[in-house]
Amino acid sequence: MTWIWSNMDLIWDRTLDHLVLSVPSIILSFVIALPFGWLAHRYRASRAVILTTVGLLYAIPSLPLFIVLPFIVGTSIRSPLNLIIALTLYGVALMVRVVADGLGSVDRDVQQSATGVGFSGWTVFWQVELPLAGPVLLAGLRVVAVSTVSLATVGAVIGAQSLGSLFTDGIQRGIQEEIIAGIVATVLLALVLDAALVLFGRLLMPWTRRSAIGVAARNSAVVAGVTT
Amino acid sequence: MSFFIETLAWLLDPANWIGAGGIPTRLAQHLLFTLVTLIVAAVIAVPIGFVIGHTGRGRGLAVAISGAFRAIPTLGLLTLVALWVGIGLSAPFVALIVLAIPPILAGAYTGFEAIDRKIIDAARAVGMSEAQILLKVELPLGLPLLIGGLRSATLQVVATATLAAYIANFGLGRYLFEGLRIRDYGEMLGGSVLVILLAIVLEGVFALIQKLVVPRGVTEGLPTDIRDGSSRSRPVMETTIEKGNSNVHST
Numbered sequence: 001m002t003w004i005w006s007n008m009d010l011i012w013d014r015t016l017d018h019l020v021l022s023v024p025s026i027i028l029s030f031v032i033a034l035p036f037g038w039l040a041h042r043y044r045a046s047r048a049v050i051l052t053t054v055g056l057l058y059a060i061p062s063l064p065l066f067i068v069l070p071f072i073v074g075t076s077i078r079s080p081l082n083l084i085i086a087l088t089l090y091g092v093a094l095m096v097r098v099v100a101d102g103l104g105s106v107d108r109d110v111q112q113s114a115t116g117v118g119f120s121g122w123t124v125f126w127q128v129e130l131p132l133a134g135p136v137l138l139a140g141l142r143v144v145a146v147s148t149v150s151l152a153t154v155g156a157v158i159g160a161q162s163l164g165s166l167f168t169d170g171i172q173r174g175i176q177e178e179i180i181a182g183i184v185a186t187v188l189l190a191l192v193l194d195a196a197l198v199l200f201g202r203l204l205m206p207w208t209r210r211s212a213i214g215v216a217a218r219n220s221a222v223v224a225g226v227t228t
Numbered sequence: 229m230s231f232f233i234e235t236l237a238w239l240l241d242p243a244n245w246i247g248a249g250g251i252p253t254r255l256a257q258h259l260l261f262t263l264v265t266l267i268v269a270a271v272i273a274v275p276i277g278f279v280i281g282h283t284g285r286g287r288g289l290a291v292a293i294s295g296a297f298r299a300i301p302t303l304g305l306l307t308l309v310a311l312w313v314g315i316g317l318s319a320p321f322v323a324l325i326v327l328a329i330p331p332i333l334a335g336a337y338t339g340f341e342a343i344d345r346k347i348i349d350a351a352r353a354v355g356m357s358e359a360q361i362l363l364k365v366e367l368p369l370g371l372p373l374l375i376g377g378l379r380s381a382t383l384q385v386v387a388t389a390t391l392a393a394y395i396a397n398f399g400l401g402r403y404l405f406e407g408l409r410i411r412d413y414g415e416m417l418g419g420s421v422l423v424i425l426l427a428i429v430l431e432g433v434f435a436l437i438q439k440l441v442v443p444r445g446v447t448e449g450l451p452t453d454i455r456d457g458s459s460r461s462r463p464v465m466e467t468t469i470e471k472g473n474s475n476v477h478s479t
Contacts, residue, residue, distance in 0.1 A: 061387030
């Protein structure tokens, strides 16, 4: 415990590094996944192509991706940008399927009624389909947030600083407290971001407060599993 | 472009294909390690998952545990266990079994949950014993989702086994760390390409198995992909819409 108290500054700095890596990745995943998920939902032909691609993308182990990516997009291996791009790719891979499933879960009658009362395709999407798919999207985004925070630690082995640096430093110097502190801080950070998303969801979707839709969607998302 | 040529040169160099540090040996280590870890994890997780799925008890706990494990960083678990048991193979072995259990467990019990309750009621009504229901009804119907769980676990283990080369001298991950250390782009990229190919091939094999294990005669009402999760509530919601349907009951 003494190590933890005397190194609070270090843990805090690494937590900030970690936030810089994970928060942009989570937001970008959602924004990028939305149009691709819509395409996968809307057209049969694009569905197969998009879902197979994201499935394969998701299968790529993180460490090799962190190493290969700089040579494809021209970033430096250790730069936060490299990690943000890689983490965003994983987030997108998870989220596209969720968006497609979420939009698919919207009752067709509701969608047709909206068209019937004169909504254009664009407004049906933004004002009917998207809000109704909201709970499923939120559940998916929570999974993305937690797995992104966990995955970001892997970057430490290639020298990108995050809470994962506490693991590599801890094993090299043989400090058990440092590794445990790193694990606890990572889990706490994941929980905080998860809680923030839940809160955000309640503000944006006040009608879901006492519904079980979110719970059901989350349970189904849990099965998806997350690779390192 | 030069990186591409270096990678290709490293991959095609005959010197990298022989000996204790050669690609075939490291690939075999990686695969064997993955296989053994999966078998041990499955022996632990599948029976527990079947009990949860069959009885419906302990589901909340299983969901909570799977959720909590998602948040635990694999690298942290790996380094912590390594610090306890020492540098070597046993640390990644223990850590990876722990990581592989939640997806297999989830696959096992969601496979059972996805089955229409009417089918199980019917099996009971024709006089099947609980053991028969488990082995002849629930197991074959739940198999695609169980394989899906094994698929997630395999991806997880292959990926983390790469990472495990950080603390143990084994597997394809060694090329990545060695290449990074001595700044040999050919080696780190070549190693990365091998790991990525391995993961994608395994993903393909599992996708195929998942299709093949769907029992004959079952084409509808069964989720074909693990990521779709349980579809148990959908048929019920559809039946309530029909007017005058007297058979509607909630599950």
